[in-house]
Amino acid sequence: MGVIGDRHRFSTLLPTLNTNNYSGQDQSNKYDKPFCTIQDNDYILIHNRSCKVAVFDICTTVKEGGYGYPFFGIDIFTDNALDDVVIFFHNCEVPHVLQTKYDLIDVSNDEFMLLLNDIGNIQDNLNLLKEPNLLTQIIKGFAKGNNPVATVISSMGEDRVSAFKDM
Template identity: 30%
Template sequence: MSDDESHQHNFEQASAGASLTYPMQCSALRKNGHVVIKGRPCKIVDMSTSKTGKHGHAKVHLVGIDIFTNKKLEDICPSTHNMDVPNVQRNEYQLVNIDDGFLNLMSADGNSKDDVRVPDGDLGKQISDDFDAGKDLLVTIISAMNEEQAISYKEAPKGA
């Protein structure tokens, strides 16, 4: 095989979008940051590092809360290994309507979004009640790893 042939690659798949996660060394993770534990995007609420053992690796014990389900997840990883960190985005949208259990939202640049469910529990009830009372609401949507959820809301300032 000539040098020229070894540089001719055929890529079957390519994506234009950003990756869902990126790698980070376990020892570089920080409390209140994000990490993927058992395939779920989590916020790190506690972490501790053990001393190096006879095999020479310090271990990091991570405790995380799933950002969508609020379930507690734990993982232990050697400090030199990489872990996936989810790309987490927060966006604010104007609430236009509530239709059949879904929020009809509009972004600041006028794009509509109607694929986010009304959140379960008190938050969903508060959003519905305030919207029914005629208030202009801004809803904060968190998105990571192809999942989205409303996490908070506030009343839009007058004249916005």
């Protein structure tokens, strides 16, 4: 999907926006971004969940009298579809999303992974029960003696294995 309508035409008319977040909790995990700069595949918060924007819809009139843009996103941790309507000149909350590659050292009997990144940090709190496809792929990789690498996506205090590759 592409960018809808005239959002970029009006982006030069927006005042300079303060990007500090004064909402209280999770100040370091999110920031404000003008809606007119959000594009497909960007990350935004919908109902306080980190989502990847999937679809923008056509502009509609909202009860405040402005123009609203419905958009849909996929929760990056649960794969649930979420939607929201944002008024054109408002800001969206955007989460800080980090992708880190880890060498997979071991998988315990309760299917928790022991991961090591390139600077020596260990992560051992990721359970593969939520990812049955990755679990079978990892077990097959270990059986072949491969050196598996896991990509972990982190945002808003949550982590998830998003990809796995044999090296």
